Amino acid sequence: MRDEAAGGTAAPVAVRGGIVDRLYGLTTAGAAWLVLVLLAGTAASMAWGGRQAFATFGLGFIASRDWNPVAQQFGALVPIYGTLVTSAIALLIAIPVSIGIALFLTDIAPRWTRGPIAIAIELLAAVPSIIYGMWGLFVFAPFMAAHVEPWLIAHVGDKALIGPLFSGAPIGIGMLTAGIVLGIMIIPFIASVARDVFNAVPPALKEAAVALGSTRWEILSRVTLPYTRSAIVGAIFLGLGRALGETMAVTFVLGNAHDFSISLLMPSNSIAAAIANEFTEADTDLYRSSLIALAFLLFIITLIVLAVAKMMLLRMDRAFGRTH
Amino acid sequence: MSRTLIRRRIVDWVALFFAGAATLFGLFWLAWILWTTFSEGASALKPSLFTEMTPPPGADGGLLNAFYGSAVMVLLGIVIGTPIGIAAGTYLAEHGRYSKLAATTRFINDILLSAPSIVIGLFIYVLVVGPSGHFSGLAGALALAMILIPVVVRTTDEALRLVPDQMREAGFALGLPRWQVTSLILYKAARAGIVTGVLLGLARISGETAPLLFTALGNQFWSAGLDAPLASVPVVIFQYAMSPYDEWHALAWAGAFVLTAFVLLLNLVVRLFARKGSKT
Numbered sequence: 001m002r003d004e005a006a007g008g009t010a011a012p013v014a015v016r017g018g019i020v021d022r023l024y025g026l027t028t029a030g031a032a033w034l035v036l037v038l039l040a041g042t043a044a045s046m047a048w049g050g051r052q053a054f055a056t057f058g059l060g061f062i063a064s065r066d067w068n069p070v071a072q073q074f075g076a077l078v079p080i081y082g083t084l085v086t087s088a089i090a091l092l093i094a095i096p097v098s099i100g101i102a103l104f105l106t107d108i109a110p111r112w113t114r115g116p117i118a119i120a121i122e123l124l125a126a127v128p129s130i131i132y133g134m135w136g137l138f139v140f141a142p143f144m145a146a147h148v149e150p151w152l153i154a155h156v157g158d159k160a161l162i163g164p165l166f167s168g169a170p171i172g173i174g175m176l177t178a179g180i181v182l183g184i185m186i187i188p189f190i191a192s193v194a195r196d197v198f199n200a201v202p203p204a205l206k207e208a209a210v211a212l213g214s215t216r217w218e219i220l221s222r223v224t225l226p227y228t229r230s231a232i233v234g235a236i237f238l239g240l241g242r243a244l245g246e247t248m249a250v251t252f253v254l255g256n257a258h259d260f261s262i263s264l265l266m267p268s269n270s271i272a273a274a275i276a277n278e279f280t281e282a283d284t285d286l287y288r289s290s291l292i293a294l295a296f297l298l299f300i301i302t303l304i305v306l307a308v309a310k311m312m313l314l315r316m317d318r319a320f321g322r323t324h
Numbered sequence: 325m326s327r328t329l330i331r332r333r334i335v336d337w338v339a340l341f342f343a344g345a346a347t348l349f350g351l352f353w354l355a356w357i358l359w360t361t362f363s364e365g366a367s368a369l370k371p372s373l374f375t376e377m378t379p380p381p382g383a384d385g386g387l388l389n390a391f392y393g394s395a396v397m398v399l400l401g402i403v404i405g406t407p408i409g410i411a412a413g414t415y416l417a418e419h420g421r422y423s424k425l426a427a428t429t430r431f432i433n434d435i436l437l438s439a440p441s442i443v444i445g446l447f448i449y450v451l452v453v454g455p456s457g458h459f460s461g462l463a464g465a466l467a468l469a470m471i472l473i474p475v476v477v478r479t480t481d482e483a484l485r486l487v488p489d490q491m492r493e494a495g496f497a498l499g500l501p502r503w504q505v506t507s508l509i510l511y512k513a514a515r516a517g518i519v520t521g522v523l524l525g526l527a528r529i530s531g532e533t534a535p536l537l538f539t540a541l542g543n544q545f546w547s548a549g550l551d552a553p554l555a556s557v558p559v560v561i562f563q564y565a566m567s568p569y570d571e572w573h574a575l576a577w578a579g580a581f582v583l584t585a586f587v588l589l590l591n592l593v594v595r596l597f598a599r600k601g602s603k604t
Contacts, residue, residue, distance in 0.1 A: 020503050021501050021502045023503075024419070024502070025420075028411045028412065028414045028420070031408050031411035031412035031414075031415060032412045032416065032429040034408060035412050035433050035436065035473065035474070036428065038436065038470060038473070039435065041451075042447040046450075096346065097346040100344075100345070100346025100347065100349075101343070101347045101350055103343040104344055104347045105347070108340055108343055108344065115599070117351070119592070120351055120354060121351070121354075122591075122595070123354060123588060123591060123592075124353065124354050126527060126528075126587055127587070128530075128533070128583060128587055130531065130561050130562055130583075131531070133565070134361075134561065134580055135356075135361065137565065138565075138573075139356075139360050184350075184353045187350050191350070215332055215336035216336055216339070217336040217339035218332070220339070238438065241438050242438055245438075245443070246440075247440065248534055248562065251562075252565070272534070275442055275446065276537055279537070280537065292450070295442070298440055299440065302438070306434070306435045307435060310434050310435065
């Protein structure tokens, strides 16, 4: 084709290029559409698959704590509660640690150590979640049962208000253990975004603070954090989205119990863990439909959380004058 | 020194101390998890791991069928997902750069990137396993491809947008049509970034368990076909770790060791390579 272009008139090439160009544009646009279709299709097929459960139980599906395959009664309150509580524990741990790591990597660590430390932290995100699950089940849960939980029960369990959260038997498997494992898993996601936006703060702002005699903590708390606030919130929501949908690690250490308990030390369930544990054993249409309805709820919640995350991060980009 | 200054200094030291402690906290878990995996896994490693099939309870065996199944599904997932991902990424960065569709897709793609993988597994179940009536390796590969696509879309998009516009203009000035500028010039310039994305995606889907549970299911025996349930390393680890048998636990640790070593080495090599590439 290029030979022709070199030897002859340019017009035929432009026409032919035009057709291939259009095909190329259409193909790539089709692939872009496919990404949208995949997301919409997932939401639609979950809604369709769960229609029987929603039709049978109505709003009671999310309000009832009754999950009984024998009686064909399915209420999602316990898995929803377990998902929210474990994710909340994860955020409580991950937020301060991630911001600390980001601060350490941008301002404190000797320059030559920053790259290796950042890669090591990112490797935390690369470890497959099944490995977190196995480690949690065989190593961390026994550790919690032997060392941490007895102490919590003895010293915190008898306090007013928060006492009931830390009562029961120290069995290691439960919401507290699952929340801690989740927290470790989402640290790298929050930390890497936080580090990037800390690095993107205009040096002039920090230098101005230094010139006014600020300490490094004052620069972080009064310049960096206010300036990057929306992106940090975005990073936190990104971590939350990951925590809500995490399956394997939680399945190992949560105990798959459908009894509601207020104590963080007791076994519970999460939406993802319930699906992973029970879907292949679901023997009736209603049972299967209820699990898909759970997946629908999980998908919608994570979509909203991740959309908020993305919008907060975009707002930060716009503040920097980047438009993409 | 005034008292406020001393107080500010102390607050500062405490904050810096906590930042360092937070980093140590993060590294501590990585070290603990890796140490457990490697010490438990190394003692369970044996040659028969790669020559024998997954055993019934109480017997000795290996993970050959699981390694094979994982390799087949991951490779097929790459083969299906990579072209789609690169095409969509090309649209975002080139053909539709300033279009509404590109902006929407970029937004949705980032959401898909973090979407719960268990729901993606269920989607493929509803789409493929339900209508066809049986679990299959093909369904597993499709689920893995669906997880890979957003990774490749994003890295392709980013890599192409890093190519300076002068290169595009030079191509157009030679009279090349847009598709040739993209395929002959831009892909070459962005190759390192795109390959990095595919390899990181490969590492990611190698360890995925949740999307395979209801698609490929698992298979205790050797099966080479894509039309039947297919074993995979992560699913076997899950089943064996949850079982009460010591032999199965040992096999699960051995599988966990191989899987973790593969995923982390791939990550390290790709990241070091990308770092080197970006410097020059």
